[in-house]
Amino acid sequence: MNQPKTLVARSLLCALTLAAALGCQDRTVPATPAAPPTAAPLFVFGSSAPLNLHERVLLAATARFPPPAGSARDFPPAALDAAWDTAVRGYARAFGSMFSPAATAAQRGLSRADAARFCAPDPTPVVPHAVCALWPAYQRDQWAKDDAKNKAFIDRLQKTRPELWQAIADDLVRLYGMPWPKHPLRVEVAAEVGGPGAAYTTDAGYVTLASTDARHQGDAGLEILFHEASHLMFAEVEKALAAAGEKTGRPVPDALWHALLFYGTGRVVQKHIGPGYTTYAEAQGLYTRGGFDGFAPALDAHWRPYLDGEVTLDTALAGVLTALPPDDRGVDP
Ligand SMILES: [Zn+2]
Numbered sequence: 354m355n356q357p358k359t360l361v362a363r364s365l366l367c368a369l370t371l372a373a374a375l376g377c378q379d380r381t382v383p384a385t386p387a388a389p390p391t392a393a394p395l396f397v398f399g400s401s402a403p404l405n406l407h408e409r410v411l412l413a414a415t416a417r418f419p420p421p422a423g424s425a426r427d428f429p430p431a432a433l434d435a436a437w438d439t440a441v442r443g444y445a446r447a448f449g450s451m452f453s454p455a456a457t458a459a460q461r462g463l464s465r466a467d468a469a470r471f472c473a474p475d476p477t478p479v480v481p482h483a484v485c486a487l488w489p490a491y492q493r494d495q496w497a498k499d500d501a502k503n504k505a506f507i508d509r510l511q512k513t514r515p516e517l518w519q520a521i522a523d524d525l526v527r528l529y530g531m532p533w534p535k536h537p538l539r540v541e542v543a544a545e546v547g548g549p550g551a552a553y554t555t556d557a558g559y560v561t562l563a564s565t566d567a568r569h570q571g572d573a574g575l576e577i578l579f580h581e582a583s584h585l586m587f588a589e590v591e592k593a594l595a596a597a598g599e600k601t602g603r604p605v606p607d608a609l610w611h612a613l614l615f616y617g618t619g620r621v622v623q624k625h626i627g628p629g630y631t632t633y634a635e636a637q638g639l640y641t642r643g644g645f646d647g648f649a650p651a652l653d654a655h656w657r658p659y660l661d662g663e664v665t666l667d668t669a670l671a672g673v674l675t676a677l678p679p680d681d682r683g684v685d686p
Contacts, residue, residue: 393536395522396578398511400503400542402496403471403480404463408561410484411456411547413437414444428495429487436486443481455479460552464541464559468492499544499564506564506574507542513575517625521579524621525586528660534558534585540578551577553584560584568637576622576633583618590614590666597670606677612645613673616652620660651676 409428429437448456462479472485526533539559546552546563553560560581563569569577591610598605612634619632634640640649655672658664664672 395518395533395537396540396582397537398507398540398542400500400507401463401466402468402492402500403466404541404561405496405499405503405543405545406484406487406491407459407463407480408543408547408563409545410437410440410444410487411448412545413441414448415547427498429490430494433487433490436483440481440483440487443483447481456547460561464539502544503542503564506562506569509570510574510578513572514626517575521621521625522582524624525579525583525618528617528621529583529586530589530666531586534582538582538585540581551581553581558585568633572622572626572630573633573636575626576619579622580614580618580633583614587614590617590670593666594670594674597667597674600667601671601674603674603677605674606648608644609648609673609677612639612648612652613656615639615645616656617660620657647678 448459459479471480472482472488522533535558541559541561542564543561544563544565546561546566550563550566550568551561560578562574562577562581587610590613594605594610594613597603615632615634619634623630623632634645639645640652651673654676655664655669659666659669
């Protein structure tokens with residue numbers, strides 16, 4: 354999800370480097386995809402007022418991810434500047450970062466909160482109450498605008514190559530060795546998102562996308578949708594990466610797991626759309642001007658063959674680690 358803003362995920366997984374060696378056999382590329390049931394929908398989309406206000410304040414409180422140019426900044430009105438500052442400071446104190454357990458708990462609570470209970474006398478306990486000073490004005494002046502943007506984004510996204518969705522999901526399930534997270538996987542859409550435009554919350558089992566982020570429009574929005582879903586099905590690759598580090602004796606760069614995910618899901622989406630599609634990481638320069646500088650040659654040489662079904666997962670990961678400069682830690686974008 355700042356550096357180059359991009360996506361970053363908002364889960365403890367983002368902060369963790371898997372250090373433990375987990376016994377791993379060499380896994381071959383499965384011959385038969387463990388496809389999810391095709392009759393069940395992959396995603397269900399939602400737009401919630403409490404979560405939209407929460408994400409706005411969270412974005413301001415976690416300055417690591419400044420909003421990209423062109424993002425909506427139409428709330429609050431000047432008369433609420435003081436209340437806004439208080440809420441932002443409260444969020445910064447309560448959550449520390451968007452990867453904190455408290456922030457994850459808030460996401461979980463907000464996914465269930467309905468507008469009638471949000472900031473009620475017994476407010477959602479995981480949200481700093483200072484945000485409630487903004488709630489009446491948000492509902493009155495801003496929510497309808499945000500909701501309209503969200504619904505327009507959802508409508509566009511649902512019309513973006515829907516015939517490819519199941520095939521993309523099937524490939525991700527096969528390559529990452531985990532089932533589809535949930536049928537359907539909930540996608541909360543917010544005008545602004547307190548991650549770099551998109552986020553996932555592992556234990557809440559849903560993802561959040563920003564409707565006003567210019568980087569999420571068109572086919573890139575489709576990749577981001579599946580990128581965030583991939584976060585919920587990447588644990589086996591991360592385990593294999595840790596094991597490859599033990600086996601090869603090479604350090605595992607902190608940002609490498611996320612680079613593998615960006616590259617992998619981008620490659621799958623590109624395979625289905627066609628070679629004319631530029632992956633999100635390439636379009637945003639993650640391999641050249643931020644985050645994953647220096648990773649691209651190793652990913653091209655060793656990760657791509659796994660994605661194309663030519664080598665095993667363990668062979669690919671060992672190859673990536675061996676090819677990387679030993680002192681390149683990377684920076685999670
Ligand atoms: Zn990510």
